Amino acid sequence: MSAAVRTEHRPGIFQMLKIARYVVSDILRNRFILAYLLFLLVISMSFFNLESDPVKGMMSLLNIVLIVLPLVSIVFATIHLYNSYEFIELMLAQPLRRIDIILGEYFGVAISLCAAFCTGVGLPILLYDSSIHGATLLISGILLTLAFVSLAFLATVLSRDKSKGIGTALLLWFFSTILYDGIILMGMFAFSDYPLEKAVMFLAFLNPVDLTRIAMLLQLDTAALMGYTGALFQHFFGSALGVSLSFLAMLLWIFIPLWLAVLIFRKKDI
Amino acid sequence: MIQLDQVNKTFGKQQVLNGIGFECSSAQAVAIVGPNGSGKTTLIKSILGMVVPDSGTIRFQGISIGMDARYRNRIGYMPQIGRYPDHMKVGDLFAMMQDLRKGSGSAIDDELIEAFRLPGLYHKNMRTLSGGTRQKVSAALAFLFSPPVLILDEPTAGLDPLSAEILKDKIRIEKQRNRLFLITSHIMSDLDELATDVIYLSEGRVLFYKTLESLKAETGERRLGRAIAHVMEQLLSNG
Numbered sequence: 001m002s003a004a005v006r007t008e009h010r011p012g013i014f015q016m017l018k019i020a021r022y023v024v025s026d027i028l029r030n031r032f033i034l035a036y037l038l039f040l041l042v043i044s045m046s047f048f049n050l051e052s053d054p055v056k057g058m059m060s061l062l063n064i065v066l067i068v069l070p071l072v073s074i075v076f077a078t079i080h081l082y083n084s085y086e087f088i089e090l091m092l093a094q095p096l097r098r099i100d101i102i103l104g105e106y107f108g109v110a111i112s113l114c115a116a117f118c119t120g121v122g123l124p125i126l127l128y129d130s131s132i133h134g135a136t137l138l139i140s141g142i143l144l145t146l147a148f149v150s151l152a153f154l155a156t157v158l159s160r161d162k163s164k165g166i167g168t169a170l171l172l173w174f175f176s177t178i179l180y181d182g183i184i185l186m187g188m189f190a191f192s193d194y195p196l197e198k199a200v201m202f203l204a205f206l207n208p209v210d211l212t213r214i215a216m217l218l219q220l221d222t223a224a225l226m227g228y229t230g231a232l233f234q235h236f237f238g239s240a241l242g243v244s245l246s247f248l249a250m251l252l253w254i255f256i257p258l259w260l261a262v263l264i265f266r267k268k269d270i
Numbered sequence: 271m272i273q274l275d276q277v278n279k280t281f282g283k284q285q286v287l288n289g290i291g292f293e294c295s296s297a298q299a300v301a302i303v304g305p306n307g308s309g310k311t312t313l314i315k316s317i318l319g320m321v322v323p324d325s326g327t328i329r330f331q332g333i334s335i336g337m338d339a340r341y342r343n344r345i346g347y348m349p350q351i352g353r354y355p356d357h358m359k360v361g362d363l364f365a366m367m368q369d370l371r372k373g374s375g376s377a378i379d380d381e382l383i384e385a386f387r388l389p390g391l392y393h394k395n396m397r398t399l400s401g402g403t404r405q406k407v408s409a410a411l412a413f414l415f416s417p418p419v420l421i422l423d424e425p426t427a428g429l430d431p432l433s434a435e436i437l438k439d440k441i442r443i444e445k446q447r448n449r450l451f452l453i454t455s456h457i458m459s460d461l462d463e464l465a466t467d468v469i470y471l472s473e474g475r476v477l478f479y480k481t482l483e484s485l486k487a488e489t490g491e492r493r494l495g496r497a498i499a500h501v502m503e504q505l506l507s508n509g
Contacts, residue, residue: 015370022366029357086353092320093349094370095342269281269321 016100016107019091023108026087027080033116036072040065040120054129055220058137061121062216065141066209069117070148071173077109077152078169082162089270102153102265106258110149114142136219140212143250147208148173150257157264180207205246208253215246271295271419271450272317277326279312279474286312287323288474294467296418299441299451301461301482303498304471310454311350313471314421317452318347343374346417350424350454352408354396360407361392364414371415382410385436402428409437413444420444421452426460438464458495470498477505 027033044061051057084105091101118138125134155168184203188196204210272294279287286309294300302310315321317328319335319342327334330341354363368378383389386406391399399407405428412420425441426434441451441464455461461468468485470477478485478501486492489500 018370026355026357084355087355089320089349089353090355091370093318093342093345093347094367095339095374096370097339267322270315 012097012100015096016104019096019101019104020107020111022087023084023105024112026084027108027112032076033112036076036113037116037120039068040117041123043068044121044124048124048128055133058129058133058220062137062213065121065137066144066213067177069141069144070177070209073113073145073148074152074155074169074173075166076113077149078156078166080109081105081153081156082165085270092270098266099262102157102262106149106153110146113145113149117141117145133219136216140216140250143247143254144208144212147250147253147257150254150261153261154257154264157261157268176207176209180210205249208250211246211249211253215243215250218242218246271331272452273327273329273332274317275327275329277313277316277323277328279309279316279321279323281312286474287316290326290474290476292469292476292479294450294452296450297445297448298467299445299453299465300467300469301465301494302452302454302469302471303456303458303461304477308471309474310471311423314347314423314452314454317421318342318345343371343376343415344418346412346415346420348405348408348412348420348422348425350427352404354404354407356395356397358396359392360388360394360396360399363396363407364388364392364411367411367414374415376415376417379413379416380410382406382413382437382440385440386410386433402430402433405429406433409440413440417449419450419452423454424456425453426455426457434460458493458498462494465494468494468498470501 043064047061047064048054048057051060088101088105092098118141121141122138125137151172152169155172156165159165159168184200188200204214274293275291277287277290278285288309290309290313302313304310312321316323317330317335319339329335330344333341335341358366364383386409388406388410391403396404396407405425409422409425412422420441422441425437429437438460441453445451445464451464453461453464462482465482467479467481469479480488482494485497485501486494489497491497491500
């Protein structure tokens, strides 16, 4: 009996990768991901062509990437997961563990989005500025994609209602890319008589978009020119420590929402 | 083979399963009947691990179903409404299911695929299939891995008469092979032909669990539908 059971047991990671493969092939059938790739390609090429200095091109590109990438990642992942309800239902009746199903979905979505980003932005970087800066932008973009896909999965498992889930996803994007900086600036303005440096630095850790911006600016050595938090980071940590700390914080931003999503999904009724 | 003990489940304020307990073993064909909303589908989904009960235990071959998914190697499931990824072709769906269950050591049984002439549809998208054809796909998938347990939720609803007969013949053949069947249906004549036992669910409780023979003998009725109506009248007048 136990021997028979053991031969049936296939390590979860293989099943998870199989599911991820089916998710990727499903996503590739959808033209959206190709449109995203082409958009990034056109934007990157034009910025590098417009600016004579590749660092300046990189800065402009960074600003676009910081807005577009979180939006596309979180909305695409949320819609994909809601539309995969049938697939997940089918998988749940099979001898597959729930954790492998949800992680298979996660890696399928994340790999597709990261591949589009790496091609769309990576190719122009290779052509125009294949330096450490380019590599940093690519790595930051991958981490930011993973973090927003994690947040999307959390938003999706929290609500059965598709419009509510997409609403939550959009709100998260709006908050982290636009609202958050505004709130910090207002706070700094209102309490400008107090020493707020450390508080502001701490607050930057609470937003993956800010983290990415800071890591990138520290690399480009223009931190002092580009905003208050960036300057503070450089002052307190120096470039190397600042980059490593923001990298660690990004890993937490990827891991924690995904972990919560897995916990909720394991108990969810389908 | 399957044992349930004090299984409870609430959705919001509604108690869908209320202290469900029963046991069934191989070579049985258990008909699960009851009015709409009596908890039949929730019960089936609990056994499959798709719905997580609030309390109580469900055992499969003596082992409590928990996070371990391997027991589902031994179950074939035909859902009430088969929903499949829209972009997937029929052939790809069968290939994917075989790929995912590869290494489970179960023999492939494609009798229904052939009987329903599904290979002729392999190039079609799942989205373009009619409801009945989808049901055929669901049925073929349920039997594909020769599982010892088959859970069929409204198997003949939506099938044309010929296909319904093909499916019922298949169920009869598999009954000879000592499979355990759990079947829900509102079509009493189908259950009359197929079932060995009847579980009657009402408001999430098991009102009775009898063999088909004893049910008919006790009520003096020859048809299952009449027999159930008879028992219900008795229960109502006593209760």
